[in-house]
Each structure stands twice: as structure tokens, then as C-alpha cells.
Amino acid sequence: MNEGGFREHRFPATDGLQLYARSYGPVFAAPAVPIICLPGLTRNSRDFHELATFLASPGGGEHTVFSLDYRGRGNSQRDDDKSHYSIAIETTDIMTACTHLGIERAVFIGTSRGGLILHHLVGLAPDLIAGTVLNDIGPVIEIEGLLTIRNYLNKAAAGPISWAAVPGYLKDIHGAEFPNLGERDWQQMAKAIYRDEDGAPVPDFDVAIARQLLGLTVETSLPDLWPQYDAFSRMPLLVIRGEHSRLLSEGTMREMCKRHSRAVALTALGQGHAPLLHLDGPRQAVSAFVCAITRRRDVGTDRLHSEIDLEH
Numbered sequence: 001m002n003e004g005g006f007r008e009h010r011f012p013a014t015d016g017l018q019l020y021a022r023s024y025g026p027v028f029a030a031p032a033v034p035i036i037c038l039p040g041l042t043r044n045s046r047d048f049h050e051l052a053t054f055l056a057s058p059g060g061g062e063h064t065v066f067s068l069d070y071r072g073r074g075n076s077q078r079d080d081d082k083s084h085y086s087i088a089i090e091t092t093d094i095m096t097a098c099t100h101l102g103i104e105r106a107v108f109i110g111t112s113r114g115g116l117i118l119h120h121l122v123g124l125a126p127d128l129i130a131g132t133v134l135n136d137i138g139p140v141i142e143i144e145g146l147l148t149i150r151n152y153l154n155k156a157a158a159g160p161i162s163w164a165a166v167p168g169y170l171k172d173i174h175g176a177e178f179p180n181l182g183e184r185d186w187q188q189m190a191k192a193i194y195r196d197e198d199g200a201p202v203p204d205f206d207v208a209i210a211r212q213l214l215g216l217t218v219e220t221s222l223p224d225l226w227p228q229y230d231a232f233s234r235m236p237l238l239v240i241r242g243e244h245s246r247l248l249s250e251g252t253m254r255e256m257c258k259r260h261s262r263a264v265a266l267t268a269l270g271q272g273h274a275p276l277l278h279l280d281g282p283r284q285a286v287s288a289f290v291c292a293i294t295r296r297r298d299v300g301t302d303r304l305h306s307e308i309d310l311e312h
Contacts, residue, residue, distance in 0.1 A: 005053055006067075011100040013071065013093050015084075020075035021045065021097055024065040025056030028101065033130050033294045034064040036106045038094065038114025040274055042153060042205040044074030046192040047111070050278035051286070060283075061291045066106075068097055070113075072206035082208040087113075091120045098128060107290050111135040111274045112247070119228040131236035131293040133286055136245050136274040138252045139225035145247030145273055146216060153210035159203065166190035166201050177244040177272025185276065230259060237263040238289045240282055244272035264289065 001007050009021040022045045028034050035055060037048040045067035052065040069076040070090050079085065094117060098106070107130050110118040115137030122129055152173050160169040167186035170193070175181070181189075194201035237260050241253045257263045266285045268275035275282055 004049075005056075006049075008075075009066075009101065010075075011097065013096055017071050017079055017084075018077040019071060019093060019097065020069040021101070022052070022067045023101075024052040024067075025062060026064050028064040028066075028103070030102055030104055032064060034066055034103060034106050035290055036094075036098075036103070036108050037065065037067040038108060038110045038117055039068070039070070039073070040112035040114065041149065042073060042203070042209055043111070043113075043192065044069045044204055046074065048109075048277070049192070050188065050276075051109075051283065054278060054283060055287060055290065060287050061294070063290060063294065066097075066101065066103075068094065072209055074204055078206045082206070085206070085209050085212065087116055087120055091117050091124065094121060095125060095128070104128070105130045107131040107133070107293055109133040109135065109277070109286065110137065111277075112137050116225075119225045122231040123228055126231060126234065129235055131238075131289065132232055133238045133240065133289065134256075135240045135277060135282075136242050136248050138239065138248050138256050139229040140249070140252045141222050142247055142249055142252075143216070143218060143220060143222060145245065146213070146222070147218065148246055149273075150210075150213035150216050154214060160201055163190070163194075163196075163199075163201050166194060174272065177242070177246075178270065180270025180279070181276070185279075189276075226259075229256065232263075233260050236289070236293055238285060239263055239265045240275055240277070240285070241265070241267055242271040242273050242275045243267055243269045245274075247273045 006022040006024045009023060011019055013019050037052065039047045048067040052067055054060040055063045055065050071079050071093060072085055105128060108118055115134040118132055160166045167190050170189055171186050193203060195204040239253055239256055241248050253265055257265050266282065268282050277283060277286055
């Protein structure tokens, strides 16, 4: 384990591309049920550092937690074939990671793109999923939110030119939707999103991923994933929505709970897309949800609602 408190794993995808993952907490050994964290579109394993550290601690349940870098992000290799930056291939990469790590069953936490991957994975390998946390994502994506993501991801030329400027730059873009974040939170976000290149901050993803969104317009029709979502009804589900999210609507979250009678829903107050799960509210909800599954206790909504405060 390195000084950051995690172990590093490198392994090949089915096409030979080198992929990367981190693990926290006890060394994994089956039949234990670990946690696997899947980040957003251009994000990476560093997004989950604080949450994983907590979940691996005695106070968080002493879980083994894995956090993955998709191809083209973080420490995973960039792909020369840009068409491979797709949910289908990234889902296959997740299954490859589980095989490499010896994981037969896990609780998955999917933020944004990670949740879309889980909508695909649940149809291909449902037995791999012991429970699911969907973080600010669901079967219906609001085009307004997607256009917002398109716009700020494709403004790389106007990005910060020094590390000192990064937290303020991120706060200028996202601050209105995240009024609860403090300076330390913005600094942590800066370290998660950017890598150092000759002393300067550089977004830590292949720019081709962001360019995939350039064809979107307000008239773009986005397919819904309700048929795929319905497959989650056979397993425990926690849905988290940022109070100010423009990607997951309140109406969609209500319908998700209506279709899944045992789903637990949490609104992360003072946050937008996508909520930081290590902050108060989401952190306790995720911990209670995961512990209920890994300790083989009942995960009904009544018990979870009594254990976690769903309004914070």
C-alpha cells in the first residue's frame, strides 16, 4: 500500500489496452463483497478517494473498495481508436477488471456515466451486482444538463494556467450549483480532475471523449433506459440526486422509486451534478446502504430510512 492509503492495479483490457484501478481497505478475498466505484464521463478513480478512505475505515465499515479509471482517463491508457470510448466497451472493461481482481459479486457505486454503465451491466451480468448506488443518474437524462456538461468540457483552451488558479476556476463554473462546498472541497476537486504536466494543470482525460458531445443540440432526442432500469428491481438500490442537478430531474427520481418498491432515495442538499459522496448526508447513506448488504441484513426502505437522514 502506498502513502496515499491505497494499492494500485494495472491489467490489460480484452484488446490489450492497459487499464488502472485503486483498492482501499482490507486486501480483497472472495467470498467477501467489495465496493466498486465507477466515475463520471471524463473523471477518474481520484474522485472517490475521500469516500473510499472513509468506507475502508472502521467508521465506514472496513470494506474493500475499488475505484476504476476507464480507458482514456486517469492512469488508464489512451485509446488510439476513439470509437472505443463507448458505454458498451467500457462495460466490458469493468467485467474484465472484475475477472482480473477475482470479484464475483460487488456493490457498485455509479456516478453519472458510471450509472449508465451499470444500466448496461445489469443486463449482461446481473449476478455480478449485489446492490447499486446511482449517483445523479437514471434512465432519463435531461438534455439541458448534458448540454451544460458539453459546454464546460469543451472549453479546455480557456482553462486555468496554474495550479493556484484551478480551485477558483472550478468554483466559477460549478459554484452556483454547489453552494455547500468549502475551499478544501474545491482543492480536492482540482486534484481529482487535473494531472500535472511540467508544473501546469492539464485535464486528466483524452479530449476526444469531450468532443463526442459536440453534436448535441436542444433538439437531440435521447433514448430512455427504463427497460434496463427495471432490471435493478431484483436488487437493493440507492438513488442519490443533487438538489440543483440539471441532469436527473425530481420527476425521474420519483418514477424510479415508484418502479422499484425497495429503492431508497436521497437528495444531496446544496449540491448539483454530480454530488460529492464523501460529504455529510451522502456519506452516511452510502455507508448504511453498503453495510446492510455486505452484512447480509435486510435492506428494506423502512430500516434504512430510520438509519439515515434523507434530507441532508
